[in-house]
Amino acid sequence: MEHYYAVILAGGGGTRLWPMSRASVPKQLLSLVEEASMFKVSVERLAPLFTPERIYVVTGEGFADALRDDTPDIPPENFLIEPHARNTAAAAALAATVIQKRDSEATIVLLTADHHIADKEGFRRVLQAAYTLAQDDYIVTLGISPNMPSTGFGYIRRGDEIREIDDFICYHSRGFTEKPNLETATEFVLSGEYSWNSGMFIWRADRALTEFQRYQPEIYEGMMALQPTVDTPAYDKKLAEVWETLPKLPIDTAVMEKAERIAVIPVDIGWSDIGSWDALFDVLDLDSNGNVVKGTASTRLMIDTRNTLVYSDRLSVTIGVEDLVIVDTPDVLMVCRKDRTQDVKKVVEMLREMQHDHYL
Amino acid sequence: MEHYYAVILAGGGGTRLWPMSRASVPKQLLSLVEEASMFKVSVERLAPLFTPERIYVVTGEGFADALRDDTPDIPPENFLIEPHARNTAAAAALAATVIQKRDSEATIVLLTADHHIADKEGFRRVLQAAYTLAQDDYIVTLGISPNMPSTGFGYIRRGDEIREIDDFICYHSRGFTEKPNLETATEFVLSGEYSWNSGMFIWRADRALTEFQRYQPEIYEGMMALQPTVDTPAYDKKLAEVWETLPKLPIDTAVMEKAERIAVIPVDIGWSDIGSWDALFDVLDLDSNGNVVKGTASTRLMIDTRNTLVYSDRLSVTIGVEDLVIVDTPDVLMVCRKDRTQDVKKVVEMLREMQHDHYL
Numbered sequence: 001m002e003h004y005y006a007v008i009l010a011g012g013g014g015t016r017l018w019p020m021s022r023a024s025v026p027k028q029l030l031s032l033v034e035e036a037s038m039f040k041v042s043v044e045r046l047a048p049l050f051t052p053e054r055i056y057v058v059t060g061e062g063f064a065d066a067l068r069d070d071t072p073d074i075p076p077e078n079f080l081i082e083p084h085a086r087n088t089a090a091a092a093a094l095a096a097t098v099i100q101k102r103d104s105e106a107t108i109v110l111l112t113a114d115h116h117i118a119d120k121e122g123f124r125r126v127l128q129a130a131y132t133l134a135q136d137d138y139i140v141t142l143g144i145s146p147n148m149p150s151t152g153f154g155y156i157r158r159g160d161e162i163r164e165i166d167d168f169i170c171y172h173s174r175g176f177t178e179k180p181n182l183e184t185a186t187e188f189v190l191s192g193e194y195s196w197n198s199g200m201f202i203w204r205a206d207r208a209l210t211e212f213q214r215y216q217p218e219i220y221e222g223m224m225a226l227q228p229t230v231d232t233p234a235y236d237k238k239l240a241e242v243w244e245t246l247p248k249l250p251i252d253t254a255v256m257e258k259a260e261r262i263a264v265i266p267v268d269i270g271w272s273d274i275g276s277w278d279a280l281f282d283v284l285d286l287d288s289n290g291n292v293v294k295g296t297a298s299t300r301l302m303i304d305t306r307n308t309l310v311y312s313d314r315l316s317v318t319i320g321v322e323d324l325v326i327v328d329t330p331d332v333l334m335v336c337r338k339d340r341t342q343d344v345k346k347v348v349e350m351l352r353e354m355q356h357d358h359y360l
Numbered sequence: 361m362e363h364y365y366a367v368i369l370a371g372g373g374g375t376r377l378w379p380m381s382r383a384s385v386p387k388q389l390l391s392l393v394e395e396a397s398m399f400k401v402s403v404e405r406l407a408p409l410f411t412p413e414r415i416y417v418v419t420g421e422g423f424a425d426a427l428r429d430d431t432p433d434i435p436p437e438n439f440l441i442e443p444h445a446r447n448t449a450a451a452a453a454l455a456a457t458v459i460q461k462r463d464s465e466a467t468i469v470l471l472t473a474d475h476h477i478a479d480k481e482g483f484r485r486v487l488q489a490a491y492t493l494a495q496d497d498y499i500v501t502l503g504i505s506p507n508m509p510s511t512g513f514g515y516i517r518r519g520d521e522i523r524e525i526d527d528f529i530c531y532h533s534r535g536f537t538e539k540p541n542l543e544t545a546t547e548f549v550l551s552g553e554y555s556w557n558s559g560m561f562i563w564r565a566d567r568a569l570t571e572f573q574r575y576q577p578e579i580y581e582g583m584m585a586l587q588p589t590v591d592t593p594a595y596d597k598k599l600a601e602v603w604e605t606l607p608k609l610p611i612d613t614a615v616m617e618k619a620e621r622i623a624v625i626p627v628d629i630g631w632s633d634i635g636s637w638d639a640l641f642d643v644l645d646l647d648s649n650g651n652v653v654k655g656t657a658s659t660r661l662m663i664d665t666r667n668t669l670v671y672s673d674r675l676s677v678t679i680g681v682e683d684l685v686i687v688d689t690p691d692v693l694m695v696c697r698k699d700r701t702q703d704v705k706k707v708v709e710m711l712r713e714m715q716h717d718h719y720l
Contacts, residue, residue, distance in 0.1 A: 019677075299716060301707055304700070312693055315719055317379070317707055320697035321684065333672055333688050335695060337680035340664070347661055347677055356659060359675055 003105040004131050005205075006050045007095040008042055010059045010067060010113045011085050015348040016276040016341065019332035020311065023360045028113035029066055032274060032294070032311075033283050039113040040070045045120040049127060056080060056099065058091040077231075083243045089219060089254035090246040093212050094239075097223040100205035101230040107134050108208065110201045110251070116283045118270025126267050129165040130202040138162075138263040139211070139256065140202040141173065143195025145268045149185035152275065154178050154197040154252065156264045157188075173262035176252070195266045198273075201256060208255075215258045219246050277325040277341040280309060295328075307338060332359060363465040364491050365565075366410045367455040368402055370419045370427060370473045371445050375708040376636040376701065379692035380671065383720045388473035389426055392634060392654070392671075393643050400430045402473040405480040409487060416440060416459060418451040437591070443603045449579060449614035450606040453572050454599075457583040460565035461590040467494050468568065470561045470611070476643045478630025486627050489525040490562040498522075498623040499571070499616065500562040501533065503555025505628045509545035512635070514538050514557040514612065516624050517548075533622035536612070555626045558633075561616060568615075575618045579606050637685040637701040640669060655688075667698060692719060 014027030021027040028039040036044065046055060052073035058080045059067055068079060080094055092110055099106045109127055117123045130140040143156045158171035176197060180188065188194035203211075212220040222242040229235040247254075256262065272283045284292045290307040293300045297314055305318040312328035323338040336344065351359045374387030381387040388399035396404065406415060412433035418440045419427055428439060440454055452470055459466045469487055477483045490500040503516045518531035536557060540548065548554035563571075572580040582602040589595040607614075616622065632643045644652045650667040653660045657674055665678040672688035683698040696704065711719045 299711075299714070299719075301710060303703065303707070314690075315692045315716075317692065317694040318696070319694070319703050319707070320700035321695055324681065324695065326693070326695055328688075328693050330674075332675045332677065333686070333693070334677040334679070335681055335684065335686055336678070340680035343663060343679050347663070347679070350661060351659075354659070356675075359659075 001049070001107075001128065001131055002054075003103055003107055004050065004127075005054045005056060005099050005103070005106050005108050006046050006111060007056045007058060007092070007099070007108050008039070008111050008113050009088055009091050010039055010057055010063065011082060011088075011091060012060055012063055013085075014114060014275075016345045017274070018344050018348045019327055019329045019334055019359070023357075024062070026063055027274070029063070029070070032280060033116050037070055038116075038274065039067055042111060042113040042115070043071045043074070045117060045123060049124045053078070056095055058082060058095055060085055083240045086243060086246050087248040088251040089216060089249040090243070092208070092251045092255075093216075093219045093223050093246075094226075096205045096208040096212075097227050098230050100209060101227050104206070106205040107131055108203060108205050110199075110203075112199060114274050115198070115200075116270075116272040116274055118272075118283070119268075122267070122269040123271075125166060126168055126265055126269065127202070129168040129170070130265060132165050133162070133170050133263055133265070134202045134204055134207075137204070137207060138170075138261050139207065139259055140170070140263045140265060141256070142198045142200040142202075143264040143266045144198045144271045145266055146189050146194065146196050149182060149189045150196065151179055151182055151185050153273070155180065155185070155188050155194040156197050157193050158195065158264050158266065162263055168265050168267070170263050170265050173264045176257040178253075195264060197252065198271060199252065201251070211255050211259050215255050216247070216249070219254075222246055276344065277309065277327070277336065278338050281307070281338070284309070309338075361409070361488065361491055362414075363463055363467055364410065364487075365414045365416060365459050365463070365466050365468050366406050366471060367416045367418060367452070367459070367468050368399070368471050368473050369448055369451050369455075370399055370417055370423065371442060371448075371451060372420055372423055373445070374474060374635075376705045377634070378704050378708045379687055379689045379694055379719070383717075384422070386423055387634070389423070389430070392640060393476050397430055398476075398634065399427055399473040402471060402475070403431045403434070405477060405483060409484045413438070416455055418442060418455055420445055443600045446603060446606050447608040448611040449572075449576060449609040450603070452568070452611045452615075453576075453579045453583050453606075454586075456565045456568040456572075457587050458590050460569060461587050464566070466565040467491055468563060468565050470559075470563075472559060474634050475558070475560075476630075476632040476634055478632075478643070479628075482627070482629040483631075485526060486528055486625055486629065487562070489528040489530070490625060492525050493522070493530050493623055493625070494562045494564055494567075497564070497567060498530075498621055499567065499619055500530075500623045500625060501616070502558045502560040502562075503624040503626045504558045504631045505626050506549050506554065506556050509542060509549045510556065511539055511542055511545050513633070515540065515545070515548050515554040516557050517553050518555065518624050518626065522623055528625050528627070530623050530625050533624045536617040538613075555624060557612065558631060559612065561611070571615050571619050575615050576607070576609070579614075582606055636704065637669065637687070637696065638698050641667070641698070644669070669698075 012026040014021040017027045029037045056078045155177045157174040159174040162170045229238040293310045295313040301317045303319045306322040308324045310326045325336045327334045372386040374381045377387045389397045416438045515537045517534040519534040522530045589598040653670045655673040661677045663679045666682040668684045670686045685696045687694045
């Protein structure tokens with residue numbers, strides 16, 4: 001699979017993991033689950049399927065140095081620097097444009113750096129199957145087998161079977177549904193026909209550019225103007241010029257949900273989106289009371305405490321509490337009920353409105 | 361009332377206000393309610409009834425400098441330094457011994473530095489009435505009119521009226537009861553005959569020494585050996601020698617509960633014992649959701665938060681929580697359910713057993 005490339009979209013953001021994630025420290029650089037950062041974990045689990053030369057990172061100037069330092073084996077020219085954040089459609093197009101120029105036979109898997117995957121071996125196996133399927137001119141999505149009627153994910157409905165590749169049954173997609181309400185989500189899960197949209201897509205680079213041409217012509221025009229300059233001194237200037245003209249759209253709605261010949265491979269690889277604090281309860285090792293403590297302090301006291309997550313580098317003491325997320329950073333202390341962690345995003349917005357930029 | 365002296369027993373302790381109170385910073389030195397420390401507030405509310413020359417402080421060597429710095433108007437010779445903590449009977453005896461040597465007509469009010477008193481004017485007025493009564497050879501106790509059947513205080517039952525002094529009706533005491541169970545406490549409160557024992561006692565110094573002679577002869581003997589050395593170079597050595605021989609007893613059980621001719625003056629002066637974190641809810645100004653935040657940070661965000669107390673100098677954010685006490689110090693973070701704040705004492709004991717002395 002020498003023409004297979006992994007592209008990690010690591011543009012930053014992630015306000016729902018505030019106050020750990022900040023404008024200067026995006027969540028990809030946090031070590032919330034494993035000892036390494038989520039970004040580094042995302043890179044390392046690609047080995048040995050992808051050598052460092054076949055791993056690309058799309059990010060902004062602000063984070064590029066930190067990401068490079070975190071993964072020194074990835075060649076510098078594989079870091080594609082966005083002049084500024086312009087959402088994932090532009091980022092995916094840039095990756096396809098550069099990689100296709102360098103390898104006209106390229107197939108790309110689009111990944112992000114904020115997913116936890118428990119079964120790393122299974123993850124690599126399904127990526128191989130997806131590669132095979134992508135050679136038949138499919139856009140392949142990995143569909144996560146849902147374990148609850150989440151209203152936080154989009155869903156993909158599967159249609160007829162295409163074929164089986166290495167134990168993975170591949171299906172035609174019957175379409176995407178944006179985040180549904182609880183009733184609809186419950187129907188979806190009970191029907192057995194739906195998977196969560198993981199946001200992991202596998203497509204050939206030339207197919208990707210064709211899709212942009214069809215559904216996002218502005219992006220395509222820009223990329224065609226840029227492609228001749230790739231690996232020439234004119235690239236940076238051209239990129240800056242082109243970038244301004246691109247619409248800010250997520251790749252899912254800009255292309256994937258419109259495209260034809262979409263395949264879905266349902267997988268059960270212990271995948272979790274580390275999108276908010278409560279998600280960590282699913283991926284961290286909890287004690288018998290459902291608690292978990294992270295941080296550097298050697299001593300913790302949890303007395304009559306249940307279902308509580310503490311991130312703190314100090315001596316933390318909890319007495320008689322339950323269902324809390326407690327996050328302790330040098331300048332901010334947050335205590336949030338576990339089922340309210342989605343509201344952390346609102347706090348960040350409030351602080352922005354209050355012009356407390358040093359907390360963002 | 362030139363022979364009236366206030367003695368503040370400020371020997372330290374107060375583990376239930378950990379992690380703010382520490383071995384090196386006793387709770388008297390904390391500014392939990394007002395801007396000044398509880399000790400300084402305790403001294404300042406005595407003015408103008410007591411001039412600084414008639415205010416005494418009994419404390420240990422460890423805290424003496426800090427207390428002196430806090431109240432520079434009190435003459436140095438009014439700080440009575442205990443060689444080590446030996447409970448309140450010994451401390452009260454020491455104060456009576458020194459003061460009586462200096463003024464044979466002295467009357468003493470025994471106070472501590474961990475009480476909040478909302479009605480400071482009423483407090484000084486009842487102290488005047490108590491002085492008058494103490495001249496009739498009574499030991500006067502201030503009885504707090506109970507607003508709930510607390511099991512955390514001792515109770516005093518009142519008997520027949522003695523007389524009325526300046527609007528205060530003074531009664532004979534029919535005896536003390538140690539902290540009762542809830543059923544008994546409820547009976548007491550409903551009967552209308554009981555007050556909480558505030559621990560504030562007013563007695564003539566000579567009467568005090570007579571009571572020690574009768575009920576605590578070891579303490580009396582020691583004090584009689586010490587008294588001739590007061591204000592001589594021999595004092596320190598003699599005190600150190602005598603101190604070792606004294607029993608460690610609280611003044612209430614050692615003397616007051618045994619003594620005769622006890623009077624009680626029921627008062628309603630907005631008195632609160634700042635004995636544990638939950639007590640602060642009664643004395644601090646709560647917002648309309650029952651919350652209060654203390655500390656130096658200029659910004660706080662309390663979202664859907666009720667009945668929660670936060671002490672923090674950082675940006676604190678609470679989301680969807682209620683009935684919590686959150687205390688944030690440089691090396692310790694504590695989150696405790698409001699009705700479990702008595703257990704803070706156990707945490708301190710656990711840390712002591714774990715030999716984490718730097719946290720004590």
